[in-house]
Amino acid sequence: MSTSTLPEIVTDPAVTTALAADLTAAGFTVDGVDALWGADAAEALHRGNRVPALRALAARDRSALGTLATLFVLGLPVERTAADAAFPTVGVDGLVGAGILRSEDEVLRPAVDLRPYAFVDDAGAGSWWIVSDLGELALGAALDEEHVLGIGGATTTLSGLQVPVPVRRVLDLGTGCGIQAMHARRFADEVVATDISRRALDIARFNAELNGLDGIEFRLGSLFEPVAGERFDRIVSNPPFVITPRSEGVPSYEYRDGGMVGDALVETVLRGLADHLEPGGTAQLLGNWEYHWGVDGLDRVRAWFADTDLDVWVVERERQDPNRYAETWIRDGGTKPGTPTFDHLVGAWLDDFQQRRVTGVGFGYVVVRKPRTGGPAGLRRFERVPETLGSNPAGLGATVARVLDAAEWLAANDDVALASAHLRVAGDVTEERFYWPGNDDPTVMTLVQGGGFGRRVDADTALAAFVGACDGELSVAAIVGALAQITGVDEQALAADLLPAARDLVLDGLLTPA
Incomplete structure (x- = not known):
């Protein structure tokens, strides 16, 4: 049974419509928020330092935008009178009932992270508001295991990797806060978004409603179980690929840990693609893969596709040694270096890697296409591309489309x-x-x-x-x-x-x- 203390997110069209009106009226946009405290403070926030932003707000801002930024970007409480003024349409009580705010006497606290998000793709510029769970900066503690992650580097990488070609049906496998499903909807008639976390689906549904997006169906279940027997023109996934020791005392975060040993979850997802892609359909995914003593990581991925006719392009962007990999993901969960808990978790990670003869972990992109007709695969490419090349992910989807078209042309x-x-x-x-x-x-x-x-x-x-x-x-x-x-x-x-x-x-x- 879950011991989570995270608030229940309730989607009510009346609340999401009114909240969107208040956010719009306040100018709650990326540019608007950055202008509140300036470029230097905005950069400091990206590093986890909110002091410059707080000083700027204290010096000059009492607007509705300042209240929204204080609550949802800085994760700090505001007085009831300020909250009432910032939410004249939806009302504070409506947001408390939806699980967006917490009320404590005459003080309102954020129950979730809610922030503006801007992007540019082949359909043009766009902007949304995205709800996710409060991060470590706002919580002042480690994350809950049911934490639903918001916008991060992996988000922009995968959204940029999506092929910007109109299709009928898309599957977003492991939707999280719903951001990939929302991006996919810009190029699809309908999207099916799945997740093993009911809370993630609640948040994803709220985000779609908040931004006025229809055509997304949310389904609860593990991996391909919710779509058994169905095929799609495109599959996108940022699966819970983080390699986590299956030992007592090691937290398992739903947003990143798939519950399998090593990179078995990524292998399972990749092996399942062939059964769920329409002829000519494509998949774009992120993933981790292990290097074992004497076995190259990309060779292991190559073996996962050996018995398929799929076109495959795997790009490894980074490789981490066991120490660095462990440190990265332990800090990601909010555990600070130098604490006994941090040291214990590092030991658990290194013990697991040693026992399974893991020497490193690769991270990168996987692009797959199911050929329109039978026959041998026309593209089998497994390469290492330094992070310094193609560091801007925004246009990679068009690149993926061109490579797939070129591979098809060359095969013919x-x-x-x-x-x-x-x-x-x-x-x-x-x-x-x-x-x-x-x-x-x-x-x-x-x-x-x-x-x-x-x-x-x-x-x-x-x-x-x-x-x-x-x-x-x-x-x-x-x-x-x-x-x-x-x-x-x-x-x-x-x-x-x-x-x-x-x-x-x-x-x-x-x-x-x-």
């Missing part, structure tokens, strides 16, 4: 067809050249991708000349023939070098079929 075109194709250099590609002093010929030439993952491809003279000639007018074979004639090299040998390189550049998006 053998080298004979490729030689007949006309290619064009992508608009975001530039070339860097470096020279030794006094030399006319460059010593290093690098093709640089401005968008996507910002890939950098070293090129020799032949490849640089080939790419430079790809303007869509000449076929690949014609360009290769001209280069062979100009340089005096064997045309077949040059084609054997350039065609594989051209395939890689098409897959990476530096070249596109004309």
Whole structure:
């Protein structure tokens, strides 16, 4: 039985509509809140320091916006009179009844975190208000195991990774506060959002209502159980992938721990995709995978797809050693370093890793597509891309779509067809050249991708000349023939070098079929 003391969230359309009106009237937006205390205080808040924001508010602000920011962004109480003025439409009692505020005599305290959120995707700019549970800064203590997480780095990463192509049905597996389902709804006729946490579904439902979003169905259950026998055009998931020791005294947070040993939950989710994707359907997910003694982490992920016909692209962005991984997630739960509890938990994590021969943990993205027709997979790509490349996740969804389209095109075109194709250099590609002093010929030439993952491809003279000639007018074979004639090299040998390189550049998006 749960011992949680978190408030019950009650969704009432009358309350959410009135609350939205009050938030709008107060100017409760990202820009509005940041302007209250200035850029320096806003940056301090991101680091968990609210003192500069408090000093700025105390010096000059008594507005409804200041009251809302104090309550929901800083997580601090306000007097009843200030709360009454800030919520003239919904009323304080309505928010207490909905589980949004707590009333203590003449003082109102936040029961949840509620803050503005702004974004830009292929459908344009948007903004919402997102309810989640109070964080460590507001609580002054470790998180409850039923904590529902709000907007974080993983949120923006996965929302940016979603393919911005309209589809009929999307599954958001493990919806949490509902943010991915809300993003998915911008490109889908209907969304099914599932979670094992009833509280998460209550909050997700409240968020959808607060922001006037329909077309999202919320279902309770574990992993694919709530959608057994159903298929979707797209699946998105930020699953509870954190690797947590299954030992006594180690908290298990619903928002991040799937209750399985090691990375078994991620494996289960990935193995289940094939049964729930429509032909041509795609999936975009985040995940962790373990490195074991003598076994590469990406090789383990590759084995999970070995018996499927799915197109798979796995991008590892980071790898942490056991010590750092343990410290990261123990602090994430609100346990401070230097305390006996922190030391105990680190020991539990390291014991678990040692017993299971884990040497590290990788983190990254998984993109999957179910081919429209039967046959072998056309894309099996498992790569490590440094965090410094493609650090802005906002446009990665379009990159994913281009890579999937390019993989499909390449699978349908053998080298004979490729030689007949006309290619064009992508608009975001530039070339860097470096020279030794006094030399006319460059010593290093690098093709640089401005968008996507910002890939950098070293090129020799032949490849640089080939790419430079790809303007869509000449076929690949014609360009290769001209280069062979100009340089005096064997045309077949040059084609054997350039065609594989051209395939890689098409897959990476530096070249596109004309």
